[in-house]
Amino acid sequence: MDIAWINSALTAARPQAVGALLRYFRDMDRAEEAFQDACLRALKSWPEKGPPRDPTAWLILVGRNAALDGVRKQSRNTPLPPDEEISDTGDAESELAERLDGSHYRDDVLRLLFICCHPDLPATQQIALALRIVSGLTVVQIARAFLVSEAAMEQRITRAKARIAKADVPFEAPGPAERSERVAAVAAMIYLLFNEGYSAGNDPDRAPLCDEAIRLARLLLRLFQTEPEIMGLTALMLLQQARLPARFNAEGDAVLLDDHDRVLWDDKLISEGLALVDKAMRHNRPGPYQVQAAIAATHSRAATAAETDWAGIDGLYLALERMQPSPVITLNRAVAVAKLHGPAAALDMIEPLEELLAGYFPYFGARGAFLLQLGRNREARAAFDRAISLAGSTAEATHIRRHLDRLMAEAV
Amino acid sequence: MLYTLLCYNKEDIVWSWSKEEDAAVMAKLSVVHEKLVKEGKLGPSLRLLPTTAATTLRGPGLVIDGPFAETKEQLLGFYVIDVENLDAALDVAKELSAANPTSVYEIRPIALYVPEARPNAPKEMVKVY
Numbered sequence: 001m002d003i004a005w006i007n008s009a010l011t012a013a014r015p016q017a018v019g020a021l022l023r024y025f026r027d028m029d030r031a032e033e034a035f036q037d038a039c040l041r042a043l044k045s046w047p048e049k050g051p052p053r054d055p056t057a058w059l060i061l062v063g064r065n066a067a068l069d070g071v072r073k074q075s076r077n078t079p080l081p082p083d084e085e086i087s088d089t090g091d092a093e094s095e096l097a098e099r100l101d102g103s104h105y106r107d108d109v110l111r112l113l114f115i116c117c118h119p120d121l122p123a124t125q126q127i128a129l130a131l132r133i134v135s136g137l138t139v140v141q142i143a144r145a146f147l148v149s150e151a152a153m154e155q156r157i158t159r160a161k162a163r164i165a166k167a168d169v170p171f172e173a174p175g176p177a178e179r180s181e182r183v184a185a186v187a188a189m190i191y192l193l194f195n196e197g198y199s200a201g202n203d204p205d206r207a208p209l210c211d212e213a214i215r216l217a218r219l220l221l222r223l224f225q226t227e228p229e230i231m232g233l234t235a236l237m238l239l240q241q242a243r244l245p246a247r248f249n250a251e252g253d254a255v256l257l258d259d260h261d262r263v264l265w266d267d268k269l270i271s272e273g274l275a276l277v278d279k280a281m282r283h284n285r286p287g288p289y290q291v292q293a294a295i296a297a298t299h300s301r302a303a304t305a306a307e308t309d310w311a312g313i314d315g316l317y318l319a320l321e322r323m324q325p326s327p328v329i330t331l332n333r334a335v336a337v338a339k340l341h342g343p344a345a346a347l348d349m350i351e352p353l354e355e356l357l358a359g360y361f362p363y364f365g366a367r368g369a370f371l372l373q374l375g376r377n378r379e380a381r382a383a384f385d386r387a388i389s390l391a392g393s394t395a396e397a398t399h400i401r402r403h404l405d406r407l408m409a410e411a412v
Numbered sequence: 413m414l415y416t417l418l419c420y421n422k423e424d425i426v427w428s429w430s431k432e433e434d435a436a437v438m439a440k441l442s443v444v445h446e447k448l449v450k451e452g453k454l455g456p457s458l459r460l461l462p463t464t465a466a467t468t469l470r471g472p473g474l475v476i477d478g479p480f481a482e483t484k485e486q487l488l489g490f491y492v493i494d495v496e497n498l499d500a501a502l503d504v505a506k507e508l509s510a511a512n513p514t515s516v517y518e519i520r521p522i523a524l525y526v527p528e529a530r531p532n533a534p535k536e537m538v539k540v541y
Binding site for chain 2: 009
């Protein structure tokens with residue numbers, strides 16, 4: 001019995017098991033403790049006896065029994081029954097657990113996810129809580145990913161838990177409207193988590209956040225197999241993650257999409273993403289995640305940057321602008337417009353956005369690039385300087401600086 | 413006799429393997445694959461995308477998102493092998509299982525085999541997964 005396999009089985013079972021235990025105990029700390037307890041017993045029992053047929057049901061039952069025994073032990077101070085007795089859940093019990101939990105499975109996991117992204121919590125706390133409770137990452141791992149001290153992260157999670165304990169999330173099965181609100185809130189949290197990792201680029205401590213986001217999205221999609229927006233969200237992240245190996249050069253500097261070595265893109269993630277985009281489109285219920293996924297898919301389908309369907313991308317950004325008007329989306333569309341109609345048209349488009357995007361690094365990067373293409377070098381330099389001062393990471397700054405140095409040298 | 417070996421596993425686990433973990437299992441399996449190719453036993457073999465990418469048609473008009481059935485383990489891929497009998501098929505399955513121990517292999521005799529008929533069918537392995 002491979003210990004690595006046991007660990008991944010415990011991680012995979014975690015959302016459903018903790019979700020079910022939370023429904024029993026209605027208390028997050030008790031649910032987590034019970035799950036921890038069950039995991040310790042699994043690590044002891046599975047290598048000897050082999051894994052149970054249904055690891056999740058086993059963990060729920062053993063966790064529940066262990067917690068109840070803990071209560072009994074405290075109240076009566078009687079010795080615990082031997083481990084084998086507690087841990088030996090035969091097929092009969094496994095079926096019982098299935099009956100108990102099968103019908104609740106979806107709402108248990110959704111509730112657990114939803115609690116983590118409760119509207120009372122600020123975004124950073126939502127993500128930290130989801131990583132701790134649903135993904136089972138340690139506080140040390142999460143602290144590292146957020147570039148804060150362990151103590152600060154411990155405090156952030158404790159505060160978040162205290163706040164949700166007061167928030168009183170209902171335990172009855174939600175109605176359809178409430179369920180779809182919960183799904184949307186969870187989707188937003190997952191995308192936030194992905195962006196947290198994506199914007200960190202090649203930082204080894206932060207990049208795994210993207211994998212975690214994809215894992216949670218697949219989980220959500222398995223629960224809601226017919227939701228086109230969840231297909232879109234999952235596809236969007238898969239297609240963006242597929243480009244990771246090409247996003248940075250050997251020195252760790254950012255590489256523009258146009259300059260990616262597309263051979264490095266991960267075909268496996270791309271095929272899964274494209275399959276999900278196809279499935280979502282069939283529903284004819286477009287939404288922002290689907291449109292963004294379709295944009296990412298258009299890039300994925302182009303074997304070289306020159307073969308990119310910029311007219312298609314322009315149309316998709318236009319659709320996205322209509323769904324959620326935002327200067328950032330207009331800025332993105334301007335890149336497609338520059339390809340289609342030249343830099344002057346793109347510059348006209350983004351000029352009115354300057355005030356709104358005054359603190360936004362990519363605005364000045366794009367503006368600089370358009371100006372440079374028009375030969376307005378002095379203005380381009382000013383835009384690039386502004387971009388460097390706003391860059392969020394050294395990779396971003398280095399990228400612009402290099403761009404600036406090379407093109408300015410040529411222009412002189 | 414033609415058999416198919418159907419490989420089942422929990423896809424939430426398999427699809428959260430890291431690139432390295434996945435590559436390690438595939439490397440072990442490819443040793444078995446090469447051996448089977450040398451012995452002239454290996455027919456077409458497929459690895460499938462997860463069931464979240466599946467669509468199911470029930471009757472001519474009803475298209476459902478997702479797999480045929482919600483199960484604890486999912487069909488992840490299959491082999492077609494040409495061996496003498498069930499014992500020989502089990503031997504092959506045991507070798508695959510040794511390379512990929514957490515997966516379960518179901519052995520099913522093949523009743524009808526339609527060969528590859530695309531004129532431009534690839535002769536080499538295509539890694540789209």
